[in-house]
Amino acid sequence: MAVAVVLFTRDLRVHDNPALASGCRTASRVVPLFVRDPAVPSSPGRDRFLAESLADLRDSLRRRGGDLVIRHGDPVAETMRVAGEVGARHVVSAADVSAYARRRERRLATACAGERTSLTVTPGVTVVAPDALKPYRVFTPYHRAWLALPWRRLESAPRTVSLPDAPLRSVDLPVPVSGGSPSPFPGGETAGRRRLSGWLSTVDRYADDHDDLAGDRTSRLSPYLHFGCLSPLDVAAKAGGGPGAEAFVRQLCWRDFYQQLLYSFPALPSVALRASAPDDWRDRDDALEAWRAGRTGVPIVDAGMRQLAREGWMHNRARLITASFLTRYLGLDWRAGAAHFARLLLDADVASNNGNWQWVAGTGTDTKPYRRFNPIRQAGRFDPAGDYVRRHVPELTAVAGRDVHQPWLLPERVRSGLDYPVPLAGVAPASWM
Template identity: 65%
Template structure:
C-alpha cells in the first residue's frame, strides 16, 4: 500500500497506537488526521484539554517526519475526502463504544465502500475490547455484574503493546492549510507519560491511600486515558507485577466494564439500565442549582462540587458522595447530575460517567441498588481532620479538626456558609 490515512479520535498518542503502527508497516506514506466535529458535545474544560492533547500529538508526529492534518466537519466525510485527495487506499481508526462513535464508524464504512477505500478498525480505547469477554452458558451479550467480569477479564490474553513508530512520511504536496502550527502546550501524551512514570513509585500504597481525600494520592491519569494520550493496555503492562498493582488494575477493569456495558446498552446516558428500577424523582431546581454550585450546606459535598468547578476534576470518593447525596438524599434525577459532571469533567465520557451515575442512583449495575452513602460518615472516614473540606470551602477554613464536617453544630456557625438543605 502506498498511502494510508489514520483517523485519530480517542487515541491521541503515538505509543501503543495499533491503527498508527499498522498503517506505518503497511503503507509507504501515512496521513495522520484529526477532524474537529462540531456535532460532538464537549464542555470548555474538555475542549481546552483536547487542544493541548492535539498540540502534543502534532509535535510527536513532526519529530517522526510527519504532521497532524486538522480539519473541521463530519469525520467520515472529511476522512474520505482526504483519502481521495492523497490517493490513499485505506483508512484506519480506533473502534469505540458510544452510540455516536459507532454511528460515525458506520457512516465511515459506507463512505469508504462507495469510494472503494479499505477501512479497518483497531483496538486501543480499552485494555480488552468490549465484545471479547462474554458470559458463558448463562447467556447474554455482556456482563452485567462486575466481579464475574473481573475474573473473565483477568483470564484474557491481552494484545501485545505496540511501540511508537520511529519514522513517518507524509505524501508529497499535502496542502499547507491542513497542517497549521499550534502554540506550546503542557497537556497530551508527553505530559501523560511523565505523570505515569512519576506516579509508579506510589503504586504500592494505592490500595491504602486512594480513598484519602486530602492526600490526593490517586494517579489522576483518567483525563489522559479518556483522550487516549495513554494506552490503557500499556498502563496495565507498566504496572503489571509491581507491588500493589492489582487494586489499580482493577480500576482499569472497571473502566473496561462500563465500556462493554455501553456497547451492549447504547441508551445508558438517558435510560435506566436496570429494567425493574423504579424512578420517582423530584423536580428540585433550587436544590439542583445549590448542589451544582457547592452551596448545599453539607461541607464534604460542597468541597467536591467546588473542586469540580475549579479543576474540571473531582476525587473519586467525592464523586460517589456527591452523586449519592443528589440522588438518594435530594432525590434528584441522576441524569441531571450526570449531565453536569459530563459538562465539566476533563475525563467525562459516556461509558464511565453515566455508568457510575446509574450505579450510585440504583438504576444501573450495583447489586445493592438501595445502597446509600451517608455524607457525614463518609467525611469523617475519608477526610478525618477536614483538610479536604478546608481546601475547597474557604468559608470553613477557620474551623479546626473534624468539626468542619458539621459546622451547624458549632456554638457559632460560620457566617456566610448556608444551613443544610432540607429534603
C-alpha cells in the same frame, strides 16, 4: 506508492497506537488526521486539554518526519476528502463504544466501500476489547473473565512517519480558552507519560491510600485515558504486580466494564439499566442548583462540587459522595447529575460517567441497589481532619478539626460569621450521625 489515512479520534498518542502502527505497516506514506467534530460536546476545559494534546501529538509526529493534518467538520466527509486529495486507498481508525462513535464507524465503512477504499478498525480505547467477552452486568464475574483473557501485544511507536508529496490543507490548532484557575492537567501524551512514570513509583501504596481525600493519592490519569494520550493497556502492563498495582489495575477493569456495558446497552446515558428501578425522582430546581454550585450546606458534598468546578476533576471518593447525596438524599434524577459532570469533567467519558451514576443511583449494575453513602460518616472516615473540606470551602477554613464536617452544630455566634448555608430543606443531617 501506497498511501493510508490514519484517523485519530480518542487515541491521541504515538506509543501503543494500533491504528497508527497499522497504517505505517500497510502503506509507505501516511496521513495522520484529526477532525474537530462539532457534534462532539465540548467545554472550555476539554477544549484546552484537546488543544494541548493535539499540539503534543503534532510535535511527536514531526519528530518522526510526519505531521498532523487537522480539519473541522464531519469526520467521515473530511476523511474521505483527504483520502481523495492524496489518492489514499486505505483508511485506519480505532474502534470506540458509544452509540455516536459506532454510527460514525458504520458511516465511514459505507463511505470507504463506495470509494473502493479499504477500512481497518483497530482496538485501542480499552485493555480488553468490549466484545471480547459476553455482555456482563455484574462486575465481579466480569473481572474474573477479564483477568483470564490474554492481552494483545503492545505496539511500538513508529520510528518514521512518511507523508505523501501532495500538499495538504490543515486548519490551525484549536485555541485554548484563557482565564480561570490554572489546570492541574496539562494535555498531551508527553505530560501523561510523565505523570504515569511518577505515579508508578507510588503505586504500591494505592490500595491503602486511594480513598484519602485530603491526601489526593489517586493517579489522576483519567483525562489522559479518556483522550487516549495514554494507552490503557500500556498503563495496565506498566503497573506490574503487588497489592497496590492489583487494586489499581482493578480500576482499569472497572473502566473496561463500563465500556463493554455501553457497547451492549447503548441507551445507558438515558435509560435505567435495571427495568425495576424506581423512576419517581423529585423536581427541585433550587436543590439541583445548590448542588451544582457547592452550596448545599453539607461541607463534604460542597467541597467535591467546588473541586469539580475549579479543576475539571473530582476525587473518586468525592464523586461517590456527591452523586449519592443528589440521588439518595435530595431524591433528584441521576441524569441531571451525570449531565453536570459531563459538562465539567475533563475525563467526561460517556461509559464511565453514566455507568457510575447509574451504579450510585441504584438503577444500574450495583448488586445492592439500595445502598447510600452517608456523607457525614464518609467525611469522618476519608477526611478525618477536615483538610479536604477546608481546601475547597474557604468559608470554613477557621473551623477546627472534625467540626468542619458539621458546621450547623456550632454555636450560633460562630455559625453566623461563616457565610456558609445551613443544609438544604428536606435533608436532616442530625439523623445521619
